[in-house]
Amino acid sequence: MTAALMLELRDLSKSFELHHQHGARLNVLRGIDLRLHAGECVVLSGPSGAGKSTLLRVIYANYRPSFGAVHVRHDERWIDLAKATPHEVLEVRRRTLAYVSQFLRVIPRVPALDIVAEPLLQMGVDEPEARRRAGDLLRRLNVPERLWALPPSTFSGGEQQRVNIARGLIARRPILLLDEPTASLDVENRNVVAQLLAEARADGSAVLGIFHDEDMRDRVATRLFPMQALEAA
Ligand SMILES: Nc1ncnc2c1ncn2[C@@H]1O[C@H](COP(=O)(O)OP(=O)(O)OP(=O)(O)O)[C@@H](O)[C@H]1O
Structure with a gap:
């Protein structure tokens, strides 16, 4: 086929x-x-x-x-x-259509875990499941768990990029x-x-x-x- x-x-x-x-x-x-x-x-x-x-x-x-x-x-x-x-x-x-750019557009005061979970919530996935899947993906991308509850504005360039990738790939488009x-x-x-x-x-x-x-x-x-x-x- x-x-x-x-x-x-x-x-x-x-x-x-x-x-x-x-x-x-x-x-x-x-x-x-x-x-x-x-x-x-x-x-x-x-x-x-x-x-x-x-x-x-x-x-x-x-x-x-x-x-x-x-x-x-x-x-x-x-x-x-x-x-x-x-x-x-x-x-x-x-x-x-998903678009993952080089830079994360940081939303003030929103923790990394919520930034990644958001596309799933928009698709109607319930919150505990969305947060669990966001955590799984951040773990795979080696974003340390201590950072998940923090807004990424103070993260390193590579950490921000991994949050960005996780957000872009979490909801399969x-x-x-x-x-x-x-x-x-x-x-x-x-x-x-x-x-x-x-x-x-x-x-x-x-x-x-x-x-x-x-x-x-x-x-x-x-x-x-x-x-x-x-x-x-
Ligand atoms: N909004 C804009 N207004 C005017 N010129 C623009 C605009 N966006 C891009 N350009 C111009 O278009 C050309 C192509 O830019 P583009 O960023 O698409 O190239 P690229 O192939 O992605 O380059 P690189 O590999 O360096 O990222 C450049 O000359 C750039 O200055």
Whole structure:
């Protein structure tokens, strides 16, 4: 059986208007076509400035593309996020699309355990179960138990990143977008993340990510998607 198509980008382009430079335009993405299937891990590769992070942000609907389509399979129907309403975007993010960036957006005064459990609570999992699963995941990611009741604002970069990964992976989503989620992690914790991604793929998640570390890229990628920097318009 062929794996289900989960995400399809068609002729996608993105340019930014540079307001401080008299409205000059910077072309970052042009004519991107990409198909992502369940169980795949496609890694975006290419030099700094090639538009890798921009592409993930366009897919997550943080940026609207200048041209083209972002088709996402959501509840067995297709939604073009380039044209979706804000309500549809939120629905897709709640159940279909997860985005794990390099940095944890710390919510003041909320303990690490609650930050990780929150996506499960939003899906209707009861609180004791959500907190138990959050603890299990933090333990796997070697976040010491003494930190779980504390807000992560004082955590080290690597500890914050592991809380961020736990929050992003705890509620299994069909499509995972990962922007350098392992940049500040040591080898042992990178291994844990590689294992968690393998489990997500085995469960049918489709993964699209950026990993600058070559070793990590080689371990997790089923395919590379090369990108090149464009000239300014
Ligand atoms: N909001 C924005 N407004 C204007 N220009 C932007 C914006 N976001 C990104 N850019 C520009 O788009 C280009 C691509 O940036 P992007 O961060 O997507 O590259 P990247 O391939 O992820 O790079 P790196 O590997 O260094 O993280 C850069 O020249 C950047 O300055």
